[in-house]
Amino acid sequence: MSTPPNDPRVDELRQRLRSLGYLDAGVDRFVLGPATGARRPASLAFLSSLRIGVLAALLLAPAATIGLSARMPNLVTGPRDALVVALYLGAFFGLAAALAAFIAGVIVARVSRTRFAHGNRLPRFIGIIVTLLCLGYLTLWWQTVIADVGWSAPVWTLSALAIAVATSLLLGHAVMVMASAIIVAASGGGAAARAESWTSMFLTGTVAFGGAVLLLTWWPLGNGSPRTPPPLTIVPTGAQARVIAIDGFDSRVFDDITRTRPLPALRAALDGATAQLDTRDLSDAGRIDPARVWTTVATGQPPAVHGVHGLETRRVAGLLGSVPAREQSPLGRAIRGATDLVRLTRPAIASGVERRAKTFWEVAAEAGLRTTVVNWWATWPAPHDAGTVLTDRAVLRLEHGGALDAEVSPPHVYDALRTRWPELKGQATALASAALAASLNGPIDSTIGDEAAAVVLQSARLDAMQLVLQATVTTPATDLSVVYLPGLDIAQHRLLGEATGNEPARVSALSMRLEGIKLYYVMLDRLLGSTRSAVANEILFVITEPGRVSADAGARLSIHGVGVGGGPVQRSGVDVAPTILFALGVPLARDLKGTPMLELFNRDLALRYPVRYVETYGPPAAATTDKRGQPLDREMIDRLRSLGYVR
Amino acid sequence: MSAAVPAFFGVYQAKTDRLLKQLLPGTGGPVERSMGYTLHAPSKRVRPVLTMLAAELCGGTADHALPAAAAIECVHASSLILDDLPEMDNAPLRRGKPANHVEFGEAIAILAAFGLLNEAYAIIARSYEPALGAKLAALLAEAIGGDGLIAGQAADLLATEQKIDFELLERIHRGKTGSLFNASAVAGSMTAGGDAASIAALSAFAKNLGLAFQIIDDLLDVDGNPAETGKAIRTDARKTTFVSFSGIDGAHQLATELCEAADRALAPFGRRADNLRELSAFVAARQT
Numbered sequence: 001m002s003t004p005p006n007d008p009r010v011d012e013l014r015q016r017l018r019s020l021g022y023l024d025a026g027v028d029r030f031v032l033g034p035a036t037g038a039r040r041p042a043s044l045a046f047l048s049s050l051r052i053g054v055l056a057a058l059l060l061a062p063a064a065t066i067g068l069s070a071r072m073p074n075l076v077t078g079p080r081d082a083l084v085v086a087l088y089l090g091a092f093f094g095l096a097a098a099l100a101a102f103i104a105g106v107i108v109a110r111v112s113r114t115r116f117a118h119g120n121r122l123p124r125f126i127g128i129i130v131t132l133l134c135l136g137y138l139t140l141w142w143q144t145v146i147a148d149v150g151w152s153a154p155v156w157t158l159s160a161l162a163i164a165v166a167t168s169l170l171l172g173h174a175v176m177v178m179a180s181a182i183i184v185a186a187s188g189g190g191a192a193a194r195a196e197s198w199t200s201m202f203l204t205g206t207v208a209f210g211g212a213v214l215l216l217t218w219w220p221l222g223n224g225s226p227r228t229p230p231p232l233t234i235v236p237t238g239a240q241a242r243v244i245a246i247d248g249f250d251s252r253v254f255d256d257i258t259r260t261r262p263l264p265a266l267r268a269a270l271d272g273a274t275a276q277l278d279t280r281d282l283s284d285a286g287r288i289d290p291a292r293v294w295t296t297v298a299t300g301q302p303p304a305v306h307g308v309h310g311l312e313t314r315r316v317a318g319l320l321g322s323v324p325a326r327e328q329s330p331l332g333r334a335i336r337g338a339t340d341l342v343r344l345t346r347p348a349i350a351s352g353v354e355r356r357a358k359t360f361w362e363v364a365a366e367a368g369l370r371t372t373v374v375n376w377w378a379t380w381p382a383p384h385d386a387g388t389v390l391t392d393r394a395v396l397r398l399e400h401g402g403a404l405d406a407e408v409s410p411p412h413v414y415d416a417l418r419t420r421w422p423e424l425k426g427q428a429t430a431l432a433s434a435a436l437a438a439s440l441n442g443p444i445d446s447t448i449g450d451e452a453a454a455v456v457l458q459s460a461r462l463d464a465m466q467l468v469l470q471a472t473v474t475t476p477a478t479d480l481s482v483v484y485l486p487g488l489d490i491a492q493h494r495l496l497g498e499a500t501g502n503e504p505a506r507v508s509a510l511s512m513r514l515e516g517i518k519l520y521y522v523m524l525d526r527l528l529g530s531t532r533s534a535v536a537n538e539i540l541f542v543i544t545e546p547g548r549v550s551a552d553a554g555a556r557l558s559i560h561g562v563g564v565g566g567g568p569v570q571r572s573g574v575d576v577a578p579t580i581l582f583a584l585g586v587p588l589a590r591d592l593k594g595t596p597m598l599e600l601f602n603r604d605l606a607l608r609y610p611v612r613y614v615e616t617y618g619p620p621a622a623a624t625t626d627k628r629g630q631p632l633d634r635e636m637i638d639r640l641r642s643l644g645y646v647r
Numbered sequence: 648m649s650a651a652v653p654a655f656f657g658v659y660q661a662k663t664d665r666l667l668k669q670l671l672p673g674t675g676g677p678v679e680r681s682m683g684y685t686l687h688a689p690s691k692r693v694r695p696v697l698t699m700l701a702a703e704l705c706g707g708t709a710d711h712a713l714p715a716a717a718a719i720e721c722v723h724a725s726s727l728i729l730d731d732l733p734e735m736d737n738a739p740l741r742r743g744k745p746a747n748h749v750e751f752g753e754a755i756a757i758l759a760a761f762g763l764l765n766e767a768y769a770i771i772a773r774s775y776e777p778a779l780g781a782k783l784a785a786l787l788a789e790a791i792g793g794d795g796l797i798a799g800q801a802a803d804l805l806a807t808e809q810k811i812d813f814e815l816l817e818r819i820h821r822g823k824t825g826s827l828f829n830a831s832a833v834a835g836s837m838t839a840g841g842d843a844a845s846i847a848a849l850s851a852f853a854k855n856l857g858l859a860f861q862i863i864d865d866l867l868d869v870d871g872n873p874a875e876t877g878k879a880i881r882t883d884a885r886k887t888t889f890v891s892f893s894g895i896d897g898a899h900q901l902a903t904e905l906c907e908a909a910d911r912a913l914a915p916f917g918r919r920a921d922n923l924r925e926l927s928a929f930v931a932a933r934q935t
Contacts, residue, residue: 010897016813017901022855023908044843181843
């Protein structure tokens with residue numbers, strides 16, 4: 001009968017005794033530890049709730065961090081960000097759990113003298129509720145994670161669910177212990193928290209595990225569709241796509257100008273097959289936000305999917321990533337103001353960090369096409385290995401110099417541009433001046449006044465800079481070249497938007513400003529005329545959008561080139577990206593909101609290159625290009641403020 | 648560790664014996680004599696001592712806790728009489744003497760057991776103000792009732808000559824021993840107006856100590872000396888005991904660890920709980 005002390009049976013019995021609440025029932029002592037001396041149920045509830053909050057923070061924060069990282073790619077850029085996010089979420093969950101436990105404790109104290117509180121019934125009931133809530137929450141969190149990483153790792157899923165079950169049971173037990181202690185304090189009863197037997201705990205855990213698996217598969221979000229993007233195989237149409245995005249373009253003003261002055265380059269660009277784009281998908285409650293609009297155009301997805309809701313976002317203290325800052329509700333604005341005030345958050349500009357969908361040039365690059373993109377909204381930080389990307393911060397970086405902070409990709413392009421920067425800048429200035437000279441019939445000052453002249457010239461230099469950069473990085477072999485021109489929108493907003501937003505301007509001043517805007521159309525025409533040279537097999541896509549001032553004018557897509565014919569059609573802004581990808585022979589993702597505008601192409605082309613589909617493009621790449629330099633966050637905000645984008 | 652009863656026990660034992668003698672002299676008719684026979688048999692009075700120590704630890708006095716301690720000892724004596732009956736464990740020897748039913752017959756023994764139970768509630772009702780008395784009575788009822796002594800004894804009887812799992816064995820021990828240990832500690836704390844955290848700590852102490860006490864009981868049944876234990880050995884041979892699961896050495900080891908865990912539960916009280924720690928050391932090393 002004698003047994004050596006290191007008999008494995010003793011080890012097993014020790015574990016089973018622990019599960020029955022003997023030996024070191026650490027959680028119980030931890031939960032009730034600070035309550036020594038507390039005689040009132042409320043103070044016991046308060047002190048124990050704090051400890052439960054600590055437990056919840058430690059148990060839930062890691063899971064929540066993983067889930068949030070999956071929901072917001074690029075938010076967690078490394079271990080440091082993960083730690084900071086976990087701390088934030090830990091604080092959040094800790095406070096929330098402590099508050100919930102305290103409320104539960106107060107309720108328990110109130111009903112402790114009732115029949116329902118007799119024995120262990122009430123604590124057990126509350127423990128079960130907490131366990132179920134926690135398990136449901138963790139399971140759905142995990143679902144958001146696997147929605148993006150796919151179902152390819154069942155072992156991970158089973159492990160995660162097992163951890164979720166253990167975590168939930170532990171928290172439920174902690175709350176049960178607290179409830180028991182409160183009943184003792186309130187009624188003087190002697191019911192101490194009674195541990196469940198090893199067998200019943202095992203059975204409960206098994207049932208909970210099964211429930212979590214069912215919830216995971218049954219919940220509507222978890223449709224089980226494969227989310228791992230398949231490789232993209234293109235069927236080349238032989239076309240080279242050139243995309244020009246003109247912000248602030250009002251077709252009524254354009255038509256008005258062309259009655260008196262020819263605008264050949266713009267006219268050529270805008271002729272061809274056209275589609276009027278429904279702006280309901282593009283605006284936010286009637287307000288045009290450029291980051292939101294142009295990301296919708298670039299991704300073929302609505303803002304709810306692509307995640308860029310507005311130009312202004314918030315950077316959370318300690319994190320490299322950022323979070324969206326929607327201003328729709330007074331509560332949201334109040335929270336934003338409060339967190340800004342305590343420096344927990346600070347203003348930032350929309351970037352690729354918030355974007356959860358791939359742009360059409362990223363998809364094309366992934367399919368093996370040579371792509372360049374210049375100055376599109378929310379392109380910083382430039383992803384690694386997604387063609388040539390000159391982000392919306394590229395000009396700032398080129399001006400400031402120094403090491404890259406992912407403003408340009410690949411890095412060698414930055415080196416080349418930086419070496420030639422004075423020359424390129426000179427080219428842009430000369431181009432803008434030449435365009436201005438070609439647009440004027442007399443001295444600029446007398447035509448539109450000093451103020452408007454300065455605005456027009458500054459905007460023209462900005463657009464010229466983008467066109468020069470595009471011409472520099474685009475080669476005849478480039479399959480897709482994209483440029484975004486903000487000048488017209490900036491000029492329009494500063495000359496009309498800001499003026500009408502304050503006290504009424506004099507009619508003569510307004511007239512000169514209007515003249516300034518008209519002049520800008522002419523300048524833009526000259527700029528395009530002098531920089532654009534069509535290549536063989538080109539399809540030119542010109543996307544115009546009325547901008548912040550003329551929101552009601554309507555957006556438009558114009559296409560001309562090989563294989564183009566048909567139209568006009570009425571479509572949505574989300575249809576632009578699939579249309580461009582179709583023209584390049586790239587398969588379309590079934591989960592894209594937009595569909596290609598086949599009506600704008602010859603029947604021949606559509607028959608020869610039928611639309612092919614893949615399940616998904618997947619989320620944007622998390623890895624960014626070279627990111628060692630000083631971030632230009634402050635400079636970016638100052639620049640956008642000077643251009644009238646942010647206040 | 649020593650098998651000797653700690654020195655401080657004497658004071659508390661004497662207080663308990665004195666009050667029990669005063670309340671139930673054990674003279675008169677057969678039922679009274681039968682009650683006294685078991686109640687005044689030589690005993691260490693572990694439970695009453697635990698009650699009084701718990702009261703002192705929570706700022707009360709041993710004297711104020713004494714009636715509660717005596718009531719608990721009455722309940723314990725009652726459970727011993729019932730436990731030894733032929734329909735139950737059929738044990739012939741208890742506390743070095745013939746079992747109660749052997750001495751007085753089964754009918755009188757059963758009546759004596761009921762009499763002791765009754766007396767326990769009477770002591771509580773007579774000794775404390777109504778509010779505290781009601782709480783203590785509820786505590787006793789819970790320790791005796793369907794989830795306490797009775798449940799433990801029922802499970803024990805049903806499991807006789809059957810192979811049972813460890814969880815069922817624990818439930819039996821929790822009911823038969825742990826519940827009254829827990830009630831002893833909690834009752835002492837309640838008479839002193841102890842707070843919830845103190846009650847929880849003492850409850851954890853009693854829980855671990857109670858199981859250790861029962862494991863040692865199982866061990867004494869296997870290799871104890873009847874002359875020292877005062878009862879026949881190997882009476883539990885038909886039953887699954889803790890020793891069945893862990894062996895003798897393993898049972899000794901786990902009993903020691905349970906006593907250590909009981910000590911750790913007293914951490915919030917600091918050095919003031921040293922007497923209780925001595926009690927757990929005594930339980931771990933007891934030979935009788």
